[in-house]
Amino acid sequence: MNQDNFYAAKETDEIKLFILADGMGGYKGGEIASSVAVYSAQNYICNNFQEVPKEKEAILKLIVDSIEYANLMVYERSKETEELKEMGTTLDVCLIYNNKAFIGHVGDSRVYRIRRNFLRRLTTDHSYVQQLVKDGKITKEEADTHPKKNMLLKAVGCNSLVEPDVMCRGFLKDDIILMCSDGLTNMLKEDEIYKILLENPENPVAALINAANREGGTDNITVVIIDAIDENTTKGKLDS
Numbered sequence: 001m002n003q004d005n006f007y008a009a010k011e012t013d014e015i016k017l018f019i020l021a022d023g024m025g026g027y028k029g030g031e032i033a034s035s036v037a038v039y040s041a042q043n044y045i046c047n048n049f050q051e052v053p054k055e056k057e058a059i060l061k062l063i064v065d066s067i068e069y070a071n072l073m074v075y076e077r078s079k080e081t082e083e084l085k086e087m088g089t090t091l092d093v094c095l096i097y098n099n100k101a102f103i104g105h106v107g108d109s110r111v112y113r114i115r116r117n118f119l120r121r122l123t124t125d126h127s128y129v130q131q132l133v134k135d136g137k138i139t140k141e142e143a144d145t146h147p148k149k150n151m152l153l154k155a156v157g158c159n160s161l162v163e164p165d166v167m168c169r170g171f172l173k174d175d176i177i178l179m180c181s182d183g184l185t186n187m188l189k190e191d192e193i194y195k196i197l198l199e200n201p202e203n204p205v206a207a208l209i210n211a212a213n214r215e216g217g218t219d220n221i222t223v224v225i226i227d228a229i230d231e232n233t234t235k236g237k238l239d240s
Contacts, residue, residue: 003030003089004181004222005038015049016096017042018224022109022181024155025078025087033074033089037156040070041093054098060166063093063104067156067164071106074157088155091164092123092179096226101171104164106156110185112193113169114176119194122169126154144189150182175228180208183221187212 003023009016021037023030044066052062070091078084090107103111108125124130128151132138143149156162171177176197184193188211200207205223212221 001028001031002220003034004183004220005031005034006179006222006224007038007042008224015046016226017045018094018096018177018179018226020092020109020179020181020222020224021089021156022107022183022220022222023087023089024152025084027083029078029084029087030089032077032084033087033157036074036077037070037089037091040073041066041091044069045093045095049095056100056168059095059097059102060168063095063102063166064164066093067091067104067106068162071156071162072160075160078157086158088152088158090152090181091156094177094179094226096171096228099171099228101169101177102166103169104166106154106162106164107152108150109179109181112178112180112190113171114178114194114197115172115174119178119190119197121190122167123165126165127152149186171226171228173228177226179224179226181220181222183217183219184208184212184223186219187215187217187221 005021007019019038019041021034023034025033052058078087090109092109092111093104095102105123108127111123112119112121129143129146129149133140133143196207196211197204205225208223209221
């Protein structure tokens with residue numbers, strides 16, 4: 001069962017919005033959690049974007065509000081039946097506006113930016129292992145193989161409230177944003193991801209997914225790549 005879900009704006013859409021979620025939970029729980037989260041966040045932003053002042057803090061608040069709304073929708077849905085109890089999901093939201101990427105993040109799916117031949121991770125995993133790395137108890141290399149690497153400290157829908165990380169980053173001509181679930185990053189190291197992107201400019205999404213599957217493909221893999229073609233055009237490539 002694929003517990004990943006995503007939304008990607010079309011090139012012609014006025015609102016350049018991209019969302020990715022990786023669900024968790026029992027039978028059908030993860031699939032429903034990620035689906036509800038993506039749908040709720042998308043609707044919230046698309047229904048409210050025009051009324052929001054086009055200023056940094058106002059747009060970031062819109063991102064926060066959309067994730068809090070999605071969190072409440074998943075949380076309320078989880079109480080409907082026993083089989084959905086304690087379901088949850090990661091959630092990454094990326095809104096491109098005026099040469100900037102407004103990003104909201106919960107969980108261990110990731111958002112990267114490639115600029116001038118350098119891949120930089122913009123988000124920090126909300127995971128037990130990432131906390132161990134931050135506290136200096138294990139190294140980044142040890143984190144890659146830690147038996148509890150998939151244990152989340154924060155997810156959408158597990159509690160009635162959630163505090164997402166939010167940020168605003170420049171998104172200029174020739175920049176690339178990569179959003180992905182941990183099905184990709186559990187199989188491929190960051191230098192491998194970057195190398196595959198460089199070597200497959202025509203179809204980088206398929207190349208990344210195929211490479212992760214060759215390494216074992218132990219989880220659902222979703223990749224969204226956003227190209228800044230010029231100062232006024234954004235194009236998304238996606239697959240799951």
